[in-house]
Amino acid sequence: MLRLILPVAGILLLSPGIAAGGVSFVDAFDVPAGAGYVGSETCLDCHDDVGEFYANSPHSPDRGLAIPGTGIAGCEACHGPGSLHVEEDGDGFIIGPEILAGQGQGVKVAMCTQCHTDKGLEWTGGPHAGTDISCANCHTDQVHFAGGVTPVSDFRNKGEFCLQCHPAQVTDFRLPFRHRVLEGQIDCQDCHNPHADFDQTAWNGMNGVCLECHVEMEGPFVYEHEGVASEDCITCHRPHGSNHDKLLITESNSMCLQCHFEQGFNAGDGWTLGGRGHGGLLSDEARCFDCHTEVHGSNTDPNFKDQ
Amino acid sequence: MKMNRTTTITVLGLALLAFALPALAEDTVDLPAQTERIWAPTGDVIGQDNHGTATFQAKDPHGNEAKGAEDWQLVQKYSGQGLFGYFRTKENGSQYWLRGYGDNAGTGGLVGKFDLGGNIPGQFKWNIDFRDFDYFYDRTSEMRAPGFAAPPPPPELGGLPKLNWRRASIRADYRLSDQFSLVGGFNRKCRNGQKGSLLRGFGNTGASAPGTKLFDTTTNEFWGGVGYAGGGFGSDLNVSYRSTSGTRALEGRHNFNDDQTRFGAKLGLSYALNDNFKFVGHGATSKLENTGWDNTGIRTYDLNGETTTSAGQIGLLARLGKSANLAASANFRSLDTDARTNLGADVQQATARKRDSQDYRIALNYHGLAKTRLRLNYRYGTSNLDQTVAEGDIPGGAQVGDFQVSDQTRTQHDFSFRARYRVGIAATIKAKVAWRKQEIDDKNPVLSNPGNQLTYWMGDRDLNRYRWELALRMRFGRWVRFDIGHQAIDQTFERKEFGMSESTWTANRGFTNLTWSPGGGSLDLYGMFSYGVEKYSLTTDPVPTADMNAIAYNGSTMRFTPGATYHLGENLSLEGHYEGVRFEDTGNDDVIKKLQADHDRMRLRAGYDISSAAKVWASYTRNEFDENRWDDYIHHLYSVSVSGTF
Numbered sequence: 001m002l003r004l005i006l007p008v009a010g011i012l013l014l015s016p017g018i019a020a021g022g023v024s025f026v027d028a029f030d031v032p033a034g035a036g037y038v039g040s041e042t043c044l045d046c047h048d049d050v051g052e053f054y055a056n057s058p059h060s061p062d063r064g065l066a067i068p069g070t071g072i073a074g075c076e077a078c079h080g081p082g083s084l085h086v087e088e089d090g091d092g093f094i095i096g097p098e099i100l101a102g103q104g105q106g107v108k109v110a111m112c113t114q115c116h117t118d119k120g121l122e123w124t125g126g127p128h129a130g131t132d133i134s135c136a137n138c139h140t141d142q143v144h145f146a147g148g149v150t151p152v153s154d155f156r157n158k159g160e161f162c163l164q165c166h167p168a169q170v171t172d173f174r175l176p177f178r179h180r181v182l183e184g185q186i187d188c189q190d191c192h193n194p195h196a197d198f199d200q201t202a203w204n205g206m207n208g209v210c211l212e213c214h215v216e217m218e219g220p221f222v223y224e225h226e227g228v229a230s231e232d233c234i235t236c237h238r239p240h241g242s243n244h245d246k247l248l249i250t251e252s253n254s255m256c257l258q259c260h261f262e263q264g265f266n267a268g269d270g271w272t273l274g275g276r277g278h279g280g281l282l283s284d285e286a287r288c289f290d291c292h293t294e295v296h297g298s299n300t301d302p303n304f305k306d307q
Numbered sequence: 308m309k310m311n312r313t314t315t316i317t318v319l320g321l322a323l324l325a326f327a328l329p330a331l332a333e334d335t336v337d338l339p340a341q342t343e344r345i346w347a348p349t350g351d352v353i354g355q356d357n358h359g360t361a362t363f364q365a366k367d368p369h370g371n372e373a374k375g376a377e378d379w380q381l382v383q384k385y386s387g388q389g390l391f392g393y394f395r396t397k398e399n400g401s402q403y404w405l406r407g408y409g410d411n412a413g414t415g416g417l418v419g420k421f422d423l424g425g426n427i428p429g430q431f432k433w434n435i436d437f438r439d440f441d442y443f444y445d446r447t448s449e450m451r452a453p454g455f456a457a458p459p460p461p462p463e464l465g466g467l468p469k470l471n472w473r474r475a476s477i478r479a480d481y482r483l484s485d486q487f488s489l490v491g492g493f494n495r496k497c498r499n500g501q502k503g504s505l506l507r508g509f510g511n512t513g514a515s516a517p518g519t520k521l522f523d524t525t526t527n528e529f530w531g532g533v534g535y536a537g538g539g540f541g542s543d544l545n546v547s548y549r550s551t552s553g554t555r556a557l558e559g560r561h562n563f564n565d566d567q568t569r570f571g572a573k574l575g576l577s578y579a580l581n582d583n584f585k586f587v588g589h590g591a592t593s594k595l596e597n598t599g600w601d602n603t604g605i606r607t608y609d610l611n612g613e614t615t616t617s618a619g620q621i622g623l624l625a626r627l628g629k630s631a632n633l634a635a636s637a638n639f640r641s642l643d644t645d646a647r648t649n650l651g652a653d654v655q656q657a658t659a660r661k662r663d664s665q666d667y668r669i670a671l672n673y674h675g676l677a678k679t680r681l682r683l684n685y686r687y688g689t690s691n692l693d694q695t696v697a698e699g700d701i702p703g704g705a706q707v708g709d710f711q712v713s714d715q716t717r718t719q720h721d722f723s724f725r726a727r728y729r730v731g732i733a734a735t736i737k738a739k740v741a742w743r744k745q746e747i748d749d750k751n752p753v754l755s756n757p758g759n760q761l762t763y764w765m766g767d768r769d770l771n772r773y774r775w776e777l778a779l780r781m782r783f784g785r786w787v788r789f790d791i792g793h794q795a796i797d798q799t800f801e802r803k804e805f806g807m808s809e810s811t812w813t814a815n816r817g818f819t820n821l822t823w824s825p826g827g828g829s830l831d832l833y834g835m836f837s838y839g840v841e842k843y844s845l846t847t848d849p850v851p852t853a854d855m856n857a858i859a860y861n862g863s864t865m866r867f868t869p870g871a872t873y874h875l876g877e878n879l880s881l882e883g884h885y886e887g888v889r890f891e892d893t894g895n896d897d898v899i900k901k902l903q904a905d906h907d908r909m910r911l912r913a914g915y916d917i918s919s920a921a922k923v924w925a926s927y928t929r930n931e932f933d934e935n936r937w938d939d940y941i942h943h944l945y946s947v948s949v950s951g952t953f
Contacts, residue, residue, distance in 0.1 A: 028582055056355075056396045058428030063400045065429040068485035069537065104674070106626060115429075117536030118488060118543065120577065130634065130672045130682060141355070148338055156351045156390055156408060157420075160344070167339045167820065168794075171837050171866050174346070174888060176378060176906065176932075182346045183380075184408065184420065185440045185472075213496060215526055215551045216565060220597060220612040222646045222656045223696060223762060229662075230692070230717065243864060243890045243904070245448075246505055250843050251902075254860040254894060258843055259765070263806035266849035274763050283854045286512035293506055293557060299601050299610055299648050300656060302696065302761040306561050306603070 025110045026080045028103075032093050035081040040074030043082060046090060050075070053144045067114050078111050097145055108134035122195040138194065157184030162194070169240055178241035191239070206232050210239070221297030225304060227259060228296050235259075256288040274303075339780065340788035340820035342835040343870040345884040345910055348388060349924045349948040353406075355394050362388040362924075362948040364412065370932075370940030373467050376413075376443035377503075379930060381942065382467070386412035388946075401427045413441045414469065433479040444468040444503025445938065448517035460937035462516040470500040470522060490545075491531035498522040498553075508558060524553030524565055539579030546572045566599040582626065587636075589620040601648065608655060612646035630675030640664045647700070654700040664690035666719075678729035686721040696761050711761045712753040719745045733782040737792075738775070745770040766804025772812075773797045791819040807846075814841040833870045839863065843894075851898055859894035878916040885909050904934035924948040 040061030044051040054060040061074035076082055084093035100108065112135040113120035119135075128134075136143045138161070141151035152161040159181040163170050173182045180186055188194075191209045210233045211218040217228065227235050236255060237247045244251050250258075257265070260273055270277035281291065289295055293306040344351070350360030364386050368375060376382050390408035397403075402425060409419020418439050426432035446463035478492035499522060507515040532545035551567040571593035579585045597612040622636030644660040666688030673681045692715040695701045699708020723741035730736060747768045754760055778792030796814040801807055816839030823832040843860040851858050870884035888906040912926035928944040 056402070058400070058402070058426065060400060060428075063428050104626075104629075104632070106624075106632060117541055118490075118534050120536070120541055130632065130670055132680070154354045156348070156353060160347075164338055164341065167341065167835075168818065170342075171818070174866065174886065175864070176888075176890075176904070180440075182344075185438065215567060216524070216555060216563070218567070218569075218595065220595060220614040220644045220646050222612070222648060222658045224660075226765070230690070243862065243892075250860040250862070251892060251894075252856040254843050254858055257845060257858060258800065258810045258812065260763075261808050261810050261845045262802065263808045263847065265808075265845075266847065267852055275760075282856070283852070284512045285514070285854060285856050287505070287856055290506050290512045293561070299612070299646065300603055300608055303763065306557065 025078070025107070025114045026095070028107050028110065029080060029095050029099070031080055032084050034084065035093060036083040037072060037076050037081045038083050038086055040076070042086060043075040043079075047075075050144050057142060059142060065115070068117065077115070100145070105130070105132060105134050108136065112136075119195055122193070126194065126196045127192070128194060157181070157187060158189060159184070159187040162188045162192075172238070172240035175241035175243055177243070177245055177247055179239060179247075181240075206234070217296040219297050222299045223302045223304065224297045225295055252287050253282070340790045340822045340835075342820065342822070342833045342868050343831075343872065343882070343884055345868065345870065345886050345908060348390070348408075349912070349914075349926065349946070350390060350950040353390070353392055355392075356952045357393050358950065358952045359391040360389060360948055360950040362946050364388065364944055364946040366412075367943035367945070368940065369942075371445075371938045372940065373443070373446040373463075374932060374938040375930070375940040375942055376467060377445045378932065379942070380413050380441060380443055381944075382443065383412050383415050386410060386415075388412070399427070401425065413443065429482065431479070431481050434477070436474075436476045438472070438474045440472055441500075442470045442472065442502075444470070444501075444519075446503075446516070447937065448503075448505060448507060461514045464503070464516050464519065466501075468501040468503045468519055470498060470502040473497040473499075486535055486537045488534040488536075489532070490534070492529075494526075494528040494530075496526040498524050504557070518558040521556040521559070522553070524551060524555060526551040539581075539585075541575075541577040543575045544573070545575075546570075560604045562602040562604075564599040564601075565597075567595070567597045569593060569595045584626075585624040587620075587622045587624065589618075591618045592616060597646075606650060608648040608650060610646070610648055612644070614642055614644040616643075617641045628675075631671065631673045633672075634668075634670040636668050638664075638666050638668070654704065654706045656696075656698060657701045657704065658694065658696045659701050660692070660694040662690060662692045664688065680725075680727040682723075682725040684721070684723045686719075688717075688719045688721075690717045691715070692717075698759075698761065709754075709756040709759045709761070711755070713762070713764075714750045716748045717745065719743065735780045737778045737780070739777075741772075741774040743770065743772040766802055768800065768802045768804075770800045771798065786823055786825050788820070788822045788824075790821075791817075793817045809846040811844050812842070815839065829874045831872045833868070835868045836866070838865045851895055853898060857892070857895040857899050860892060861894040861896075862890065862892045865889040880914045882910070882912040882914075900935070902935065904932070904936075907931040907933070920953065921949070921951045924950065 044061060051061065058065070064073050066073040067077050078095070080095040082094050085091070087093075100111075109120075116135075136145065137149070138152070140149055141153050149164050150161070152158055155161050163173075170182070172178065181188060190213075207228070233239070236249060238249055239247060242248060248255055262273055264272055267279070271279045271282055291306070292304045294301065294304040298304045348360075349362055350358070366381060366384050366386070368384075372382070388408070388410040390406075392404065392406035394404045394406075395402065404425070405421065405423045407419060407421030409417050409421075411417050418441055420436075420438045420440075422434065422436050424432070424434035444467070446465075446467065447461055474494075474496045476492060476494045478490070480488065480490045482488045502520045502522060504518040504520050506518045508518045526549060528547060528549040530545065530547035532543055534543040535541070547570070549569045549571075551565050553565050555563040555565065557563075571591065573589065573591040575587075575589050577585060577587045593616045595612075595614045595616075597610050599610050601608045601610055618638070618640040620636055620638045622634065625633045625635075627633055640663070642660075642662045644658065644662075646658050646660075647654050648656045666686055668684070668686045670685075671683045673683075692713065694713040694715075695710055696713075697708050697710035699710075700706045701710060721741070721743050723739065725737070725739045727735060727737045747765075749764065749766050749768070752760065752762070752764055774794075774796050776792065776794045778790065781789045783789065794814075794816045796812065798812040799809055800811075801809045816837060818835070818837035820835045822834070825831070840863045841860070842862075845858065849858055866886070866888050868884070868886045871882070873881045875881065886906075886908040890902075890904045892902040907929070908931075909929045910926060911928075912924060914922055914924045916922050924947065926944075926946050926948070928942070928946070930942040930944070931940070933939050
């Protein structure tokens with residue numbers, strides 16, 4: 001518990017400095033001296049196409065939504081103060097597309113998280129963190145400067161949106177045994193949070209994702225299978241898709257033997273595993289889980305058998 | 308690390324392509340090449356216009372219908388499908404939507420999904436998601452053994468097992484002020500029905516019908532949180548309570564009554580010191596309890612299990628100049644488990660288990676070199692397991708029986724390096740290498756009764772795993788996208804206590820996508836090909852006897868998906884798609900006949916625009932499964948659809 005308290009306390013000690021430590025997206029740029037805010041209506045006098053794009057959007061300048069605590073709203077929340085841009089007949093002096101395009105992921109994300117503050121906490125450890133991907137690359141239907149991917153709102157099921165950049169997973173989802181993402185019964189987001197990593201503070205890291213639905217395998221068990229508890233579910237299962245029933249990585253006994261194989265396991269030694277000959281038990285085309293039925297964990301048998 | 312011939316050829320091929328072809332390129336690099344979505348139903352890409360699509364479908368089935376039901380959830384000879392979306396934006400900017408789809412192709416009853424939501428921009432948003440789907444299972448158990456090499460089929464279940472999953476979630480977010488926000492929700496998951504199992508019926512192996520598992524369980528979860536953001540500081544506190552209750556049964560012989568609860572709380576904090584440095588931290592705790600019962604057919608045991616988890620994470624995100632950023636974090640987790648089974652007042656089985664783990668991660672991104680992105684990740688983790696399991700109570704309890712004490716320490720190193728290099732204006736090479744080294748020190752268990760070892764002991768062991776990927780993405784003009792790549796895995800797992808028993812896993816997969824899409828032209832062409840081989844083997848290659856299942860695995864999978872769309876005039880479109888998935892397992896094929904399983908899928912579809920807001924479709928789909936066992940089937944599906952926007 002001390003390990004938990006100490007880091008949390010350390011961060012809390014840092015927090016009194018927050019007022020001085022405040023940063024905003026525009027702070028990352030050299031805003032020209034003398035530039036002031038003119039309001040979105042002025043912007044839309046020339047950029048009426050942008051106004052049309054946002055007509056039915058939460059981002060519409062008509063909504064007047066401001067960066068929390070600033071009063072800065074509309075176009076200038078992202079593009080910075082526009083007075084000099086207007087005075088120069090639209091030539092420079094704002095944070096325009098050319099400048100934004102040259103920024104790294106951190107700056108691009110900061111543009112959105114200055115309002116979407118809850119996402120700022122999630123984003124920092126996510127699977128896309130450190131890549132070229134920023135908010136606008138996926139939320140193409142929410143901003144006027146993105147392109148390339150079909151917006152998530154256009155798909156019958158949200159999961160397919162992600163597959164535009166992850167086509168290898170399509171092949172997995174077309175295997176005979178699969179989580180039915182392409183059929184729309186499960187979404188990528190049911191298991192993956194695009195903004196955050198697998199929860200490192202969860203019961204057992206990545207397994208926590210699987211156990212949200214397959215709760216009975218969470219236990220707690222008197223006898224737990226180390227392959228589940230210490231390793232990951234994906235030691236034995238391919239969650240996207242498999243050629244084998246129950247999404248197993250291989251067929252039949254070849255899977256269990258990947259970990260449980262012992263020298264001397266052959267006909268001459270009576271098919272011995274764990275000090276016990278399995279010769280007669282493996283005949284008649286038996287498989288390990290015909291006897292070891294409770295492979296995910298048992299409360300009654302240390303060898304996960306059905307008794 | 309083994310570098311086989313396939314890998315070498317792929318690497319050389321990619322290198323030649325990378326330097327020879329960019330001269331032909333004109334356009335910029337963008338998304339991966341996509342094949343057409345053969346799985347998508349009519350009217351699938353829908354946009355934000357109000358819309359609806361209704362489909363009538365007739366099925367002409369041949370062969371094993373149960374296997375077809377498992378693959379496609381298609382049972383009814385005649386069925387309907389529909390999808391719809393309704394969106395509304397009010398004067399004040401608030402939005403509402405309802406979208407969903409459903410069909411009655413399974414049991415004849417309606418299954419599907421809907422999503423109902425709304426928002427007041429900047430202030431409030433809410434969402435209700437509901438899903439109700441059936442999953443059918445084959446009547447025979449999947450297996451590959453000498454006696455199952457070919458028809459006749461084995462005994463099968465009399466009925467068609469069906470498991471229903473019904474899930475609902477409600478979520479609402481409310482912004483109290485510029486700094487404070489609230490979020491809360493409810494999740495519910497219900498499982499009801501019969502699921503086909505891999506194991507056979509009670510006391511049976513071999514040529515027997517599979518066993519089944521029965522489910523009637525419900526999980527409810529309430530959760531909520533509060534968030535604060537101001538200046539450079541952000542925080543959120545979330546709590547959740549989940550309960551699961553219901554019954555499960557294995558073959559009617561092993562019955563379970565679930566009564567599981569979990570409470571969790573999590574605090575997240577972040578602090579931006581300036582533009583370049585940000586600290587993050589998480590702290591979490593949870594308590595999981597299971598107090599159901601377990602009936603083995605002979606006795607009924609009362610369960611009393613509890614796991615308490617404490618976890619924390621601290622991290623730093625730093626921008627190092629204009630070209631590099633760094634992320635570093637330390638994670639700690641502690642799990643304490645106490646679990647017992649009782650027969651009346653007597654303790655039958657018990658455990659006290661404590662698992663502590665720490666891991667430290669660092670990630671460095673660098674893009675200071677022209678056309679190049681580099682990413683380096685390293686993770687070091689350790690964990691320690693102290694466990695006592697007992698028949699009866701654990702030492703210190705009132706009814707101590709035979710017990711076993713285990714002590715295990717794990718260390719793990721994970722290293723990965725990714726690089727991306729842009730060659731010319733229209734080609735990009737991506738590469739990734741990763742290495743995992745895991746060492747487990749598993750001490751000999753201490754037994755109170757040397758003649759009664761309770762749990763299986765693995766002993767010391769090491770794992771080494773290498774992964775690498777290489778891909779080339781090219782664009783020729785505005786029309787042609789071409790991607791090619793190779794992925795590979797090489798793993799060895801050694802058990803030191805058993806004469807250095809070793810198992811290996813090797814996998815190689817190559818893929819290529821090619822699309823030709825003139826844009827504005829009348830004909831688009833797509834094609835994708837992938838081929839993978841995967842092998843699991845054991846050191847001394849034990850060979851099964853003639854009545855056993857396979858011990859080795861040597862599988863290969865090929866997927867091939869050509870397709871085309873053709874626009875004839877302004878109103879008529881024609882589509883044709885094919886998808887073949889070929890699978891073969893030749894492991895132990897000197898004793899057991901190899902398994903070959905082919906999936907062939909084809910769809911032809913024609914659409915005609917009646918007006919700017921309405922379209923009619925006609926389609927023919929053919930699904931065929933052909934294997935050298937007994938599960939073959941063919942579906943001919945004929946459908947007509949009407950789509951409209953309003």
